[in-house]
Amino acid sequence: xxxxxxxxxxxxxxxxxxxxxxxxxxxxxxxxxxxxxxxxxxxxxxxxxxxxxxxxxxxxxxxxxxxxxxxxxxxxxxxxxxxxxxxxxxxxxxxxxxxxxxxxxxxxxxxxxxxxxxxxxxxxxxxxxxxxxxxxxxxxxxxxxxxxxxxxxxx
Numbered sequence: 001x002x003x004x005x006x007x008x009x010x011x012x013x014x015x016x017x018x019x020x021x022x023x024x025x026x027x028x029x030x031x032x033x034x035x036x037x038x039x040x041x042x043x044x045x046x047x048x049x050x051x052x053x054x055x056x057x058x059x060x061x062x063x064x065x066x067x068x069x070x071x072x073x074x075x076x077x078x079x080x081x082x083x084x085x086x087x088x089x090x091x092x093x094x095x096x097x098x099x100x101x102x103x104x105x106x107x108x109x110x111x112x113x114x115x116x117x118x119x120x121x122x123x124x125x126x127x128x129x130x131x132x133x134x135x136x137x138x139x140x141x142x143x144x145x146x147x148x149x150x151x152x153x154x155x
Contacts, residue, residue, distance in 0.1 A: 007108040008116075009043040014105045016131060018123030023107065024093070026057065026118050027084035031075045033067035038116050040067075043109055050083065050104035050120050052094050057083035059106055059118065083118060096122055 014020065030038070037043070042065035050059045059081050066074040085093075096102050107119045126134075 007110050008038060008041050009045050010108040011045040011048065011106055013046070014107050014121065014123065016126075016134070018103070018105055018121070018125055019130075020105070020107070020121040020123045022096075022122040024085065024089055024120050024122075025112075026120055028059070028116055028118055029082040029084065030116060031073075033070040033073055034064050034075050034081075035116055036067045036070070037064050038109060039111070042067075045106055045109070048106045050106055052090060052097060052104070055090060055094075057085050057090055057093070057104075057120075059083055059120075062106060083120070093122070101125055 044063040044065075046063075048059060048062040050057060052058075061078065062081065063077050064075070065077055093104065097104060101124045103123055103125070105121050105123045107121045109116060109118050111117070
């Protein structure tokens with residue numbers, strides 16, 4: 001089941017709610033049933049966030065559904081999971097997240113070389129007018145694409 005690079009789960013609201021300035025690839029400390037559930041695409045990243053505490057990175061509120069054949073060895077679906085980052089990256093993130101308005105947002109989960117990876121982004125929250133502006137740009141782009149498509153079909 002090689003799924004290298006293809007996202008298993010994405011946080012689609014992240015780009016709508018935040019300006020993503022930098023991304024980091026992090027490994028995750030998982031139990032056996034958690035990785036099996038991830039491979040079965042049973043992950044929900046809505047409302048999840050990452051935080052640096054005691055010099056370690058953690059992801060909160062990421063729901064990984066219990067594995068069907070896991071019986072008593074199953075995991076708690078909403079437990080806090082440790083992220084594996086280099087010390088230099090963690091120190092950099094500590095400095096950046098202490099600035100006003102910056103937060104760590106999980107963007108997507110994927111399998112790379114047989115290991116589950118989490119892409120986290122350093123983001124700054126968007127204001128309401130920023131979100132409206134992005135929607136206007138997206139609609140204009142869609143209209144332009146539609147016009148080109150209609151023009152090419154008409155010829």
